[in-house]
Amino acid sequence: MTDVNTMPGHLIRRYHQASVAIFHARVAELGYDLTPVQYAALAKIEAQPGIDQVTLAGLIAYDRTTIGGVVDRLVQKNFLVREVSATDRRARVLKLTELGETTLHQLAPTVEAAQQQMLSGLEPGEQAEFVRLLQKATAGVNQMSRAPLKEAE
Amino acid sequence: MTDVNTMPGHLIRRYHQASVAIFHARVAELGYDLTPVQYAALAKIEAQPGIDQVTLAGLIAYDRTTIGGVVDRLVQKNFLVREVSATDRRARVLKLTELGETTLHQLAPTVEAAQQQMLSGLEPGEQAEFVRLLQKATAGVNQMSRAPLKEAE
DNA sequence: ACAATATGATCAGTATGCTGATCATCAGTA
DNA sequence: TACTGATGATCAGCATACTGATCATATTGT
Numbered sequence: 001m002t003d004v005n006t007m008p009g010h011l012i013r014r015y016h017q018a019s020v021a022i023f024h025a026r027v028a029e030l031g032y033d034l035t036p037v038q039y040a041a042l043a044k045i046e047a048q049p050g051i052d053q054v055t056l057a058g059l060i061a062y063d064r065t066t067i068g069g070v071v072d073r074l075v076q077k078n079f080l081v082r083e084v085s086a087t088d089r090r091a092r093v094l095k096l097t098e099l100g101e102t103t104l105h106q107l108a109p110t111v112e113a114a115q116q117q118m119l120s121g122l123e124p125g126e127q128a129e130f131v132r133l134l135q136k137a138t139a140g141v142n143q144m145s146r147a148p149l150k151e152a153e
Numbered sequence: 154m155t156d157v158n159t160m161p162g163h164l165i166r167r168y169h170q171a172s173v174a175i176f177h178a179r180v181a182e183l184g185y186d187l188t189p190v191q192y193a194a195l196a197k198i199e200a201q202p203g204i205d206q207v208t209l210a211g212l213i214a215y216d217r218t219t220i221g222g223v224v225d226r227l228v229q230k231n232f233l234v235r236e237v238s239a240t241d242r243r244a245r246v247l248k249l250t251e252l253g254e255t256t257l258h259q260l261a262p263t264v265e266a267a268q269q270q271m272l273s274g275l276e277p278g279e280q281a282e283f284v285r286l287l288q289k290a291t292a293g294v295n296q297m298s299r300a301p302l303k304e305a306e
Numbered sequence: 307a308c309a310a311t312a313t314g315a316t317c318a319g320t321a322t323g324c325t326g327a328t329c330a331t332c333a334g335t336a
Numbered sequence: 337t338a339c340t341g342a343t344g345a346t347c348a349g350c351a352t353a354c355t356g357a358t359c360a361t362a363t364t365g366t
Contacts (some may be wrong), residue, residue, distance in 0.1 A: 004193040004213060005302070007264075008170045008271045009226065013342055014214045016169040017323075018294035019162045020352095024324085027296070033344065036166065037352065040157040043346045056312055060157065061167045068316065073351080086275040090243045090314040111160075118161045121293010126286055134164045135276060140274010141171035142221065144178070149158070149167065170353075173322095177354085198323065207344055219345065226321080243344040297312055297328045299324065 016111060017119050025116040032107060039111060041070055042104045045094050052091040058150030061142075072110070079103060172271050175202060179267040185260060190215070192264060194223055194233060199246050205244040211303030214295075239270050 004010045023036045034042075040060045041102060048059075057067040071094065074080040079100035086089040096104070119127045142148045155162045176189045176297075187195075193213045198204060210220040224247065227233040233251035238244035248259070272280045295301045 004196050006288070007268050008213060008232055008284055008287065009176060009189055009268055010213070011284070011291050012169050012172045012271070014292070014298070015287065015291045016165045017214070017300065018291065018298045019165050020323085021293065023162055035351065036162055037319095040163055043157050043190065052314070060163070062315080063353055064264075065316075065355090066247065066351090088314080088362070091331095094314075097277065115160050115162055117297075118165075118294060119290060121290045121361075122286060123255045126289070130283075130290060131161055131164070132160075132278055133286065134161065135159070135285060136279070137274045138164050138171065141168070141175065141271060144270075145167070145174045146173045146198040147170060150197040165354095173353085188321065216323055217344080218325090218346075219321095221323075238344095241332070241344080245345075253361070 001042055009022050015118075022117050023111070023114050026110045026117070027107065030110055032103065032108065032121065034103070034107065037066075038074055038079075039104075039107065041074060043068075043099055044098065045080065046101065046104055049092045049095045052088075054091075056094065057148060061145065061147050061149040063147040066147075074100070095149055154225060155258055168271075176264070177268050179263045180260065180268070181304050183260065183263055185256065187256070187260065190219075190223055191227055191232075192257075192260065194220075195249065198233065199249050199254065199257055202248045205238060205241075205245045205246055207244075209247065210300065214298065214300050214302040216300040220302075227253070 020036055023039075025037075027034050036068075041062075044056055044059050048055075051059075053067050053071060054064060056062075057064050062070070069078060071082060075082050076095055081093075081095050081097055082092045085093045111113065119130065122130055173189055176192075180187050180192075194209065194215075197209055201208075204212075206220050206224060207217055209215075210217050224233060224235060224245075228235050231250055233243045234248050234250055236248075238246045240295050263293070272283065275283055
């Protein structure tokens with residue numbers, strides 16, 4: 001494993017790069033300008049309207065200092081509303097706007113197609129096994145990141 | 154696949170995050186401050202001293218506008234020398250310094266250990282298969298990125 | 307009630323990556 | 337030789353991530 005091109009870390013970086021590029025290309029085809037991270041945030045907020053930023057970050061494994069900027073951009077694009085929580089004045093609660101809802105639903109099939117394209121280098125029989133191993137490997141190193149996934153209780 | 158947490162794109166983002174964190178932690182233990190990208194650049198320049206920036210970028214799948222900054226930082230840390238090519242005045246040729254060589258060799262076992270740790274969530278029997286699938290999947294989407302890998306001829 | 311602690315959010319600074327543009331230089335061709 | 341196109345590098349601007357710090361507000365323990 002002396003060649004960096006065969007090291008898992010380097011492969012992961014490249015695969016991630018391509019994955020983002022595929023997502024962008026597909027979404028741009030529909031005339032939208034939304035990043036993978038922004039999409040994931042919208043999807044989770046739809047599932048849990050009124051969620052605060054820290055909880056959201058935990059549910060999708062974002063860094064707490066990154067989520068603020070992501071939310072900023074989504075608010076600026078009028079996909080989200082951010083308000084001070086009624087019960088905890090430190091917290092900002094997040095809700096989708098009508099436009100956010102619509103956009104999310106219109107993008108869903110495209111995002112599905114992008115996921116398929118990311119796996120397109122594998123035989124159909126290999127894809128499920130790869131995703132299974134990817135989930136397992138990711139779960140195994142979850143705690144190493146500053147932004148680990150925190151499942152809902 | 155309605156939950157983002159099971160989508161390949163989201164999993165690879167998280168896995169990449171953890172992979173970088175593992176690399177950083179291991180390297181910091183040795184008292185160094187080098188990113189995965191910087192390490193890969195050093196390794197390739199050692200293998201091909203005198204390489205120019207665009208060729209380097211192609212060999213490790215970096216974006217051409219990113220490589221300049223990476224090289225800047227490596228030069229600033231005194232790991233690299235960057236000079237105008239004698240045969241093509243547009244090009245900048247790169248060579249390791251003595252310090253760069255030493256650092257690269259001292260880090261090698263640590264980088265190996267980091268790769269192992271990235272796979273630590275998998276059973277020993279699963280690891281090789283996962284790396285094989287990761288290589289295949291990455292090769293399959295290589296052209297989708299702005300910075301595809303370009304093998305040496 | 308008060309002090310200590312924890313938590314939600316933000317800020318400054320740094321490093322990858324991308325888009326799209328520009329500049330200098332080189333190579334091929336008319 | 338002069339023009340054209342390709343190529344190496346850089347720049348400005350934006351978005352994700354990280355580190356470590358700070359601030360405001362809640363909560364807990366005494």
